[in-house]
Amino acid sequence: MKESIHSGHRQRMKEKLMNNKSKQMLEHELLEVLLYYVQPRKNTNETAHLLLNEFGTIQKVFDADSKDLVSVNGVSNNICAFIKLFPELFEMYNKAQNAPLTNVSSTRQLKNYVEPILKNAVNETLYIIYIDEKGDAFAYEPLTKGNAVQIQSSMGEILSSIQRKSPKAIALAHNHPYGSCLPSEEDVVSTVKIKYMLKILGIDVYEHIILGVDGYCGIIDLVNQEYDNMMKGIELYTKNYRNSHLITIYKDEN
16 A cells, blocks of 8 residues: 555646646655656655765755765665766756757758768668758768668658757768769658658758768758659649549439
């Protein structure tokens, strides 16, 4: 019964964080939840209070010297190491948050951005670069490994990844690790399909570059041309279909 109450309390505390109610929580509650992950079977509320009583604030808990932390009753070496991890994470987070973004509005800028990522890749890999309204890349991730046929089979994964990031635009980049940078037919077709899907969401495709052993190239002009041809073809087909005798009009009998 006691274990059930304890478990229910932890779940309620976690739900506060997951439901964006952390600003309503007190310092000892936040520290209590943090310690759940290093004290899975103990009452961390007591440890949180002891730490705050000793050091005064959460900031001072994180800034405390290791020997002072382990001098607090119940604070093990594992707890100390866990607490000391967070100032390092905060520092890295702040550096990343304040770091200047890279503008990738041109093909050359995009190439300079993705080259360090792709240059040592031994397999053909497609990367998606997420771009804000200023033309700056704010994130990237690999989507698929393999050739363009496999890329086309991953369209659902690609669309899902893009929707999670909510970019203003995207760029694509992949490598031909053992061949020319010139695009295959499948490279162009798969990019046209991605452009078509994203057009519905109001997301633009800036560029798709390919890095090969002979250099790099951007294929967005070719993609845009093929996209325009496809849309004209759809429009013409729809017009002809509508004007043909392929549509039957039915009337319900009274």
